[in-house]
Amino acid sequence: MHLPNLEEARKRTDKKVEEKTVEYQYPKAFLNKKYFLRTYGCQMNMHDSEEIKKYLELLGFVETTTLEESDLVVLNTCAIRENAHEKVFGYLGRCKHLKREKPDLIIAIGGCMSQEEGVANEIKEKHPYVDIVFGTHNISDLPKMLLEKKEKQTIEVYSIEGDVYEQIEYKRDSNITAWVNIMYGCDKFCTYCIVPYTRGKQRSRKLEPIVKEVEELKQKGYKEVTLLGQNVNAYGKDLEEGYDFKDLLERVAKTGIERIRFVTSHPWDFTDEMIEVIAKYDNIMPYIHLPLQSGSDRILKLMGRRYTKEEYLTLFHKIKEKIPSVSVTTDIIVGFPNETEEDFLETLDVVNTCQFDSAFTFIYSPREGTPASRIKDNVTIEEKEERLQRLNALVNTYSLKKNKVLEGKIVPVLVLGENEKDKTKVYGYTDTMKLINISNGKDCIGQIVPVKITEAKSFSLDGELVSEGEEIYG
Numbered sequence: 001m002h003l004p005n006l007e008e009a010r011k012r013t014d015k016k017v018e019e020k021t022v023e024y025q026y027p028k029a030f031l032n033k034k035y036f037l038r039t040y041g042c043q044m045n046m047h048d049s050e051e052i053k054k055y056l057e058l059l060g061f062v063e064t065t066t067l068e069e070s071d072l073v074v075l076n077t078c079a080i081r082e083n084a085h086e087k088v089f090g091y092l093g094r095c096k097h098l099k100r101e102k103p104d105l106i107i108a109i110g111g112c113m114s115q116e117e118g119v120a121n122e123i124k125e126k127h128p129y130v131d132i133v134f135g136t137h138n139i140s141d142l143p144k145m146l147l148e149k150k151e152k153q154t155i156e157v158y159s160i161e162g163d164v165y166e167q168i169e170y171k172r173d174s175n176i177t178a179w180v181n182i183m184y185g186c187d188k189f190c191t192y193c194i195v196p197y198t199r200g201k202q203r204s205r206k207l208e209p210i211v212k213e214v215e216e217l218k219q220k221g222y223k224e225v226t227l228l229g230q231n232v233n234a235y236g237k238d239l240e241e242g243y244d245f246k247d248l249l250e251r252v253a254k255t256g257i258e259r260i261r262f263v264t265s266h267p268w269d270f271t272d273e274m275i276e277v278i279a280k281y282d283n284i285m286p287y288i289h290l291p292l293q294s295g296s297d298r299i300l301k302l303m304g305r306r307y308t309k310e311e312y313l314t315l316f317h318k319i320k321e322k323i324p325s326v327s328v329t330t331d332i333i334v335g336f337p338n339e340t341e342e343d344f345l346e347t348l349d350v351v352n353t354c355q356f357d358s359a360f361t362f363i364y365s366p367r368e369g370t371p372a373s374r375i376k377d378n379v380t381i382e383e384k385e386e387r388l389q390r391l392n393a394l395v396n397t398y399s400l401k402k403n404k405v406l407e408g409k410i411v412p413v414l415v416l417g418e419n420e421k422d423k424t425k426v427y428g429y430t431d432t433m434k435l436i437n438i439s440n441g442k443d444c445i446g447q448i449v450p451v452k453i454t455e456a457k458s459f460s461l462d463g464e465l466v467s468e469g470e471e472i473y474g
């Protein structure tokens with residue numbers, strides 16, 4: 001049994017990261033047993049879940065979307081904020097209840113929460129009905145843990161990251177759009193953030209295998225890839241090869257896959273050359289998620305973000321100038337310890353200047369073991385909530401304003417599937433990453449089609465396919 005230790009995770013080893021491959025030969029020991037997988041958190045976790053699903057299906061499991069039907073429950077957890085924990089433990093209550101009726105039910109917990117110090121221990125002591133705890137560094141051990149489970153509980157969570165695996169197989173959720181990991185971990189250590197501890201040090205994949213993966217996806221008919229990393233702009237900095245994110249982007253663009261996206265960008269590592277490449281290739285989508293976190297220099301410094309308000313704005317304007325059609329979205333934290341009304345007004349000022357297409361906004365949540373959690377917090381919860389409301393009101397005004405401009409326009413949309421709530425409609429995304437529901441696109445799933453925007457709302461658009469002869473992309 002290995003339990004996570006944040007102190008150990010904080011120490012970055014100089015061990016050279018090696019490329020390895022995963023084992024895929026397993027007996028079908030769970031033939032036709034049903035698994036239920038619930039994913040919390042970011043795209044990285046969702047993509048990890050696609051890897052988990054592959055292992056489970058190799059073991060003979062089939063997926064169910066009904067918890068009550070399952071023989072195995074896997075919770076792929078997130079640790080980014082306190083409420084992520086509450087959600088998982090809340091859900092675990094339901095699983096515990098189910099296990100009373102179905103004693104053979106296997107309950108497994110993986111993901112970033114398992115990597116936090118204390119959590120695996122808490123599960124061991126307070127939630128003995130959980131069978132398996134695994135971390136983000138040993139996902140590929142899950143089949144073995146399921147096959148060899150003898151003790152009441154199997155807990156195996158490594159504090160220190162392992163090597164980079166190549167040729168990972170996934171059971172992808174879509175056959176139209178695919179995630180592609182370009183790197184693992186994060187070395188930025190923003191003072192509020194748990195990710196560098198739960199995901200380990202930055203490990204970039206080599207360029208060639210990434211390009212090969214994209215080529216294979218293209219051959220299989222995929223229309224879009226999203227390159228994934230906590231800080232994609234730092235891609236390659238940990239390698240000796242000397243290439244960086246702009247080189248990777250360029251190579252991926254040259255595969256000719258129709259749409260390329262990437263998340264998340266960090267302002268500090270964003271270079272002019274990267275902007276040039278994004279502007280140059282039509283298949284790199286004009287969409288950038290550029291987390292701001294705060295508009296106050298004082299708070300940015302406390303957060304360890306390594307840029308000032310001025311530097312963020314300079315980068316933002318450069319991006320807008322070189323890629324005029326670009327949409328920019330952001331993440332903002334309010335109520336960081338000691339944030340004053342003046343600091344908060346600086347954040348609102350950036351929102352007013354940038355007029356983001358949308359923003360994810362959060363109340364600061366102290367994460368144990370991070371430097372910020374040791375700063376005495378003198379902002380009351382009422383103040384934090386009030387700031388969040390004011391921020392959201394402003395953000396939403398701009399989202400609606402940006403979307404309204406599109407009414408009547410024709411935009412290219414990659415249609416991804418049926419609208420879950422209204423099966424007569426389909427949904428997709430514009431090149432600028434706006435969600436759009438289309439009334440008459442049933443036959444266009446998997447295609448990039450011109451859609452006329454009939455109504456713009458704050459969080460989505462409505463549209464219809466343009467009939468032949470209408471001016472395209474007007």
Ligand code: SAH
Nearest residue numbers: 192193230264291331332333362363364365
């Ligand atoms: N790597 C990305 C973000 C990863 S986490 C980046 O650097 O931007 C996604 C978002 O969660 C962050 O951008 C931040 O806004 C928010 N977040 C992270 N830690 C948080 C915390 N302790 N409290 C509140 N929000 C947090």
Ligand code: SF4
Nearest residue numbers: 186188189190193195
């Ligand atoms: Fe967290 Fe900062 Fe790394 Fe993003 S860049 S994952 S916010 S430490």
Ligand code: F3S
Nearest residue numbers: 041042078079080112
């Ligand atoms: Fe959450 Fe881990 Fe992602 S903490 S946001 S699932 S990297």
